[in-house]
Amino acid sequence: xxxxxxAPGENLIVRGARIVDPAQGVDTVADVRVDDGVIAAxxxxxxxxxxxxxxxxxxxxxxxxxxxxxxxxxxxxxDEETIASGTAAAAAGGYCAILxxxxxxxxxxxxxxxxxxxxxARSEAEIPVGFLAAITKAEGGAxxxxxxxxxxxxxxxxxxxxxxxxxxxxxRRALQYGAVTGRxxxxxxxxxxxxxxxxxxxxxxxxxxxxxxxPSVAESLMVERDLALAAYERQAIHLLHLSAWESVQALxxxxxxGIEATGEVTPHHLCRTDEAVRTLDPNVxxxxxxxxxxxxxxxxxxxxxxxxxxxxxxHAPHARHEKEVPFEAAPFGxxxxxxxxxxxxxxxxxxxxxxxxxxxxxxxxxxxRAYGLDEPRIAVGARANLVLLDLKASYRITADGFRSRSVxxxxxxxTVKGRVRATIANGRLVYAA
Amino acid sequence: MIVIRHPQIGAPQLVARATGxxxxxxxxxxHQHPTQALLDLYTIKEEFGRVQALHVAIVGDVLHSRVARSxxxxxxxxxxxxxxxxxxxxxxxxxxxMGCETSTDIAAIGAADVVYVLRMQRERMQEGANYVPSLRExxxxxxxxxxxxxxxxxxxxxxxxxxxxxxxxRVADHADALIETQVRAGLVTRMAVLYDLLVGAPAPxxxxxxxxxx
Ligand SMILES: [Zn+2]
Ligand SMILES: [Zn+2]
Numbered sequence: 001x002x003x004x005x006x007a008p009g010e011n012l013i014v015r016g017a018r019i020v021d022p023a024q025g026v027d028t029v030a031d032v033r034v035d036d037g038v039i040a041a042x043x044x045x046x047x048x049x050x051x052x053x054x055x056x057x058x059x060x061x062x063x064x065x066x067x068x069x070x071x072x073x074x075x076x077x078x079d080e081e082t083i084a085s086g087t088a089a090a091a092a093g094g095y096c097a098i099l100x101x102x103x104x105x106x107x108x109x110x111x112x113x114x115x116x117x118x119x120x121a122r123s124e125a126e127i128p129v130g131f132l133a134a135i136t137k138a139e140g141g142a143x144x145x146x147x148x149x150x151x152x153x154x155x156x157x158x159x160x161x162x163x164x165x166x167x168x169x170x171x172r173r174a175l176q177y178g179a180v181t182g183r184x185x186x187x188x189x190x191x192x193x194x195x196x197x198x199x200x201x202x203x204x205x206x207x208x209x210x211x212x213x214x215p216s217v218a219e220s221l222m223v224e225r226d227l228a229l230a231a232y233e234r235q236a237i238h239l240l241h242l243s244a245w246e247s248v249q250a251l252x253x254x255x256x257x258g259i260e261a262t263g264e265v266t267p268h269h270l271c272r273t274d275e276a277v278r279t280l281d282p283n284v285x286x287x288x289x290x291x292x293x294x295x296x297x298x299x300x301x302x303x304x305x306x307x308x309x310x311x312x313x314x315h316a317p318h319a320r321h322e323k324e325v326p327f328e329a330a331p332f333g334x335x336x337x338x339x340x341x342x343x344x345x346x347x348x349x350x351x352x353x354x355x356x357x358x359x360x361x362x363x364x365x366x367x368x369r370a371y372g373l374d375e376p377r378i379a380v381g382a383r384a385n386l387v388l389l390d391l392k393a394s395y396r397i398t399a400d401g402f403r404s405r406s407v408x409x410x411x412x413x414x415t416v417k418g419r420v421r422a423t424i425a426n427g428r429l430v431y432a433a
Numbered sequence: 434m435i436v437i438r439h440p441q442i443g444a445p446q447l448v449a450r451a452t453g454x455x456x457x458x459x460x461x462x463x464h465q466h467p468t469q470a471l472l473d474l475y476t477i478k479e480e481f482g483r484v485q486a487l488h489v490a491i492v493g494d495v496l497h498s499r500v501a502r503s504x505x506x507x508x509x510x511x512x513x514x515x516x517x518x519x520x521x522x523x524x525x526x527x528x529x530x531m532g533c534e535t536s537t538d539i540a541a542i543g544a545a546d547v548v549y550v551l552r553m554q555r556e557r558m559q560e561g562a563n564y565v566p567s568l569r570e571x572x573x574x575x576x577x578x579x580x581x582x583x584x585x586x587x588x589x590x591x592x593x594x595x596x597x598x599x600x601x602x603r604v605a606d607h608a609d610a611l612i613e614t615q616v617r618a619g620l621v622t623r624m625a626v627l628y629d630l631l632v633g634a635p636a637p638x639x640x641x642x643x644x645x646x647x
Contacts, residue, residue, distance in 0.1 A: 202526055202527070203526065204530035205527070206527065207526060207528040207531070208502065209442060209464055209502075210463030210499060210502050212463075213526065280447075325447070326441035326444040326462075327441070329441055
């Protein structure tokens with residue numbers, strides 16, 4: 001379930017765009033007319049009536065994006081992000097829906113905590129937002145939350161993201177009980193006895209720099225465990241932010257074996273490697289860490305072949321003063337909502353590593369399907385959830401260009417290609433540039 | 434000019450980004466200790482007349498050692514042959530990429546011209562990390578003792594020493610130990626660094642790794 005401002009759909013016409021909807025096999029130049037927020041007509045030379053016109057010659061119109069993994073920092077760290085600023089950032093990134101993680105302060109583990117977020121989303125969310133609730137109380141890994149009640153109140157799914165569910169016994173119970181709610185369980189896979197103290201991927205570069213390593217096996221071991229439990233319980237599971245080739249191999253095997261498992265990868269893991277850590281820039285520090293080139297290649301392959309069906313930003317805002325410290329003292333996490341398409345277009349599509357259609361599909365249909373949300377599509381009768389992209393625009397990412405309250409972007413200073421020109425979310429034009 | 438010693442990797446680089454002053458890295462976490470490497474090179478050069486083609490064995494806790502990382506880099510640049518010797522968990526995975534070999538067998542020090550003994554950094558051994566079962570067992574297997582050395586092999590140590598752990602007192606006090614020479618070399622090389630930066634700084638020489646500041 002998604003929550004946002006209750007506002008009427010708009011009357012819009014997007015003229016002359018190349019319409020690309022990979023899930024439906026559409027790639028054609030046409031106008032799109034939106035009546036009261038619903039796609040009413042597709043065709044050439046549509047009458048604008050009195051609709052607001054969005055000129056889109058030379059631009060690509062695609063189903064808007066869905067980000068299944070965002071940290072909105074509310075409640076507790078509203079100085080870093082709020083529902084208003086986070087959803088505004090998402091609108092600027094081309095998103096029509098985002099899912100917020102529950103590792104806030106306090107944790108979203110009760111009806112009261114979820115209820116207050118839903119209320120705030122209804123008054124300030126620029127685009128619809130869904131909330132995952134915690135699997136365990138306070139994400140403490142000891143006691144299940146009241147998942148039934150939380151689901152009834154609209155929790156989109158359950159996760160203890162930020163930390164793993166360390167106990168296999170409790171993870172099994174979560175999968176068993178999660179089935180009752182009909183919502184997906186999502187897991188942050190990290191065996192902390194292997195990753196403890198880890199600052200970056202364990203490999204040649206951590207050896208050279210002297211950082212304590214966070215080995216790939218710390219992730220893949222937990223991936224294997226959770227897939228084994230999901231298989232045993234015959235339950236669906238979603239694997240958050242996969243970073244290692246062993247992890248996507250395990251996911252591939254599990255899917256081939258018929259386990260209902262989905263996985264997500266982030267733009268930063270798809271575009272960067274641990275080489276970036278040589279700069280000692282705290283804005284390339286995140287959990288899981290940037291890994292080796294062979295891991296990156298495996299993630300790209302998994303994205304291409306459909307092993308991984310979701311791209312997630314894991315947008316993790318941090319206050320400026322918390323990142324302006326030595327690498328080792330900095331918290332994990334980078335922002336990503338406003339730069340994801342440009343990053344992927346620049347680093348994957350332009351070099352020919354991944355087709356544009358695949359990126360668009362994994363940013364929209366894939367995540368929506370993983371969580372059972374309405375899939376954005378460009379068809380008559382569908383709610384208008386559209387993103388307008390300029391594939392030729394190149395520009396520099398700077399700290400003053402964000403709608404997010406935080407600027408800890410891994411792309412600061414980089415010149416990228418591919419710009420979001422407009423976003424229509426839930427039938428309303430929420431962003432235009 | 435600012436001289437910085439800091440427990441966290443990257444602190445000097447952070448400061449360097451914020452100021453135009455010369456920054457001397459006097460040791461940042463487990464990362465680098467560049468002036469130690471300079472004084473060690475100076476010591477070796479004084480003793481052998483060259484660094485090129487010498488074989489240096491570095492023994493002990495490489496994982497936690499900023500001294501080792503700077504020294505491996507410096508020796509590789511100068512054309513020396515480097516072998517790291519120590520317990521498996523204290524030889525970081527991937528360290529061979531710095532241009533050295535590794536061995537877990539203390540006998541590997543036998544072929545070296547110089548045996549460089551690292552301090553066993555007890556304060557960096559995390560609680561329950563079990564890098565080695567005990568210091569006692571470490572000393573028995575990897576301690577540098579007279580029995581494990583050939584006559585004429587030179588022994589170095591960055592200090593302060595844990596006598597009886599990584600280095601036998603008879604080795605530390607033997608005429609083949611260059612440890613006191615290192616201390617004297619430390620004074621002159623650091624004076625030289627300060628002098629160059631303050632007075633007649635020569636054009637900076639880029640030596641590989643771009644994150645290096647001093
Ligand atoms: Zn996570
Ligand atoms: Zn996260």
